[in-house]
Amino acid sequence: MTTNTNTVTATVTEGHELAALWAKREAADRRVFKRDIADGGFDNRLGKLLVQLYAENPGTYLDKAVVRAHKLDVIPGQRRSDALWFAREGESELVQGVLQASKRGFTSLAALKQACDKAAKKAEKDAKVSSEGEGEGEGEGEGEGASEGASEDKGVNFANLAPHEVVALVTRNFSVEAQAEIARAIAMNVKAKAARKAA
Numbered sequence: 001m002t003t004n005t006n007t008v009t010a011t012v013t014e015g016h017e018l019a020a021l022w023a024k025r026e027a028a029d030r031r032v033f034k035r036d037i038a039d040g041g042f043d044n045r046l047g048k049l050l051v052q053l054y055a056e057n058p059g060t061y062l063d064k065a066v067v068r069a070h071k072l073d074v075i076p077g078q079r080r081s082d083a084l085w086f087a088r089e090g091e092s093e094l095v096q097g098v099l100q101a102s103k104r105g106f107t108s109l110a111a112l113k114q115a116c117d118k119a120a121k122k123a124e125k126d127a128k129v130s131s132e133g134e135g136e137g138e139g140e141g142e143g144e145g146a147s148e149g150a151s152e153d154k155g156v157n158f159a160n161l162a163p164h165e166v167v168a169l170v171t172r173n174f175s176v177e178a179q180a181e182i183a184r185a186i187a188m189n190v191k192a193k194a195a196r197k198a199a
Contacts, residue, residue, distance in 0.1 A: 029107035037086060043079075043109055047087025050080060082109035094120060
């Protein structure tokens, strides 16, 4: 019995130590990631170089000779691909919204890209559901006024959406009035999050 108890205690202690080490490693990875995507950071510079090389060498892929000549062959292809994606998409509202909405931050561009893809799909699905709801409302009402009222009742409440969801919906070509409502919702979300963090 004593040996079994000692073994359990030793494994629990080891598990706790490993969890603490992992938390430190993830925190360090998040700091490195923030440095890498900032101006002058590794991924930022790599992405800009790749954008320039693609501009000089049009095509779907860079020629292997070009990659070798610039010593980029020592950097894994996935890392190059992610840096290129960030150079092209990093300033978009979707990416910036996902970065701001993240509570824990990211440890790699691959994780950020995955989160952006997920957010875009969710926003697209929400927009589709919203537009279907508006279409149903228009068919049921009599006259223009009734359909407008029905679509407002079944429309999206932008204040309840996450910033990245709002951004994705904006890109779906909303009217000027809807874009103004979206901008107000973004401002309200940012203020609410700042208030929660301060509390």
